[in-house]
Amino acid sequence: QLLETGGGLAKPGGSLRLSCAASGFSFRSYTMNWVRQAPGKGLEWISSISTTGDFQYYADSVKGRFTISRDNSNNSLSLLMDGLRAEDTAVYYCAKFGSSDHWGQGTLVTVSS
Amino acid sequence: DIQLTQSPSFLSASVGDRVTITCRASQAISGYLAWYQQKPGKAPKLLIYAASTLQNGVPSRFSGTGSGTEFTLTISSLQPEDFATYYCQQLQYFPRTFGQGTKLEIK
Numbered sequence: 169q170l171l172e173t174g175g176g177l178a179k180p181g182g183s184l185r186l187s188c189a190a191s192g193f194s195f196r197s198y199t200m201n202w203v204r205q206a207p208g209k210g211l212e213w214i215s216s217i218s219t220t221g222d223f224q225y226y227a228d229s230v231k232g233r234f235t236i237s238r239d240n241s242n243n244s245l246s247l248l249m250d251g252l253r254a255e256d257t258a259v260y261y262c263a264k265f266g267s268s269d270h271w272g273q274g275t276l277v278t279v280s281s
Numbered sequence: 282d283i284q285l286t287q288s289p290s291f292l293s294a295s296v297g298d299r300v301t302i303t304c305r306a307s308q309a310i311s312g313y314l315a316w317y318q319q320k321p322g323k324a325p326k327l328l329i330y331a332a333s334t335l336q337n338g339v340p341s342r343f344s345g346t347g348s349g350t351e352f353t354l355t356i357s358s359l360q361p362e363d364f365a366t367y368y369c370q371q372l373q374y375f376p377r378t379f380g381q382g383t384k385l386e387i388k
């Protein structure tokens with residue numbers, strides 16, 4: 169199971185930190201991901217992190233503003249979002265892809281003054 | 282970056298119809314392709330991975346084929362619960378791009 173928390177309202181230029189609590193599987197064995205969906209729009213992959221946390225990957229739209237991290241001892245995934253923009257308004261999902269695919273229920277981030 | 286283009290973007294069909302959605306990649310992705318179904322307000326649900334492998338619990342009316350740059354998702358006989366939006370995603374390269382989606386509506 170994956171459970172995201174930390175969404176809410178932020179002002180342009182502000183920051184938010186999303187968390188994803190994992191349970192029921194060997195968290196440390198999987199690359200983990202964040203995907204977002206703006207209202208009425210399609211899915212957008214935004215970031216992945218390797219099993220050990222040594223490698224992080226970002227979409228160009230968030231590179232330099234968002235930071236993905238993980239804590240394998242606590243089975244948790246995080247996304248620190250700085251420099252928020254109106255276009256970052258979306259539901260954010262944490263997910264693991266592949267044959268053992270699983271997604272959280274999502275958390276809504278709204279960026280507005 | 283690899284671009285995924287789905288066609289059509291909108292599809293109107295009836296219960297019992299056979300429908301096919303195509304996903305074209307801007308370069309070869311060696312079968313690392315997944316198909317998802319998403320209903321309003323819900324997280325995406327994996328239907329097919331590795332281009333043609335049916336996820337556990339997914340009805341056999343769903344099937345996936347393809348390789349290289351062209352992939353298809355076929356629903357052999359539409360059921361009322363199949364009306365949703367479908368996405369392809371490539372899992373070979375970063376960024377892990379999604380197609381723009383295909384909205385399947387009831388005719």
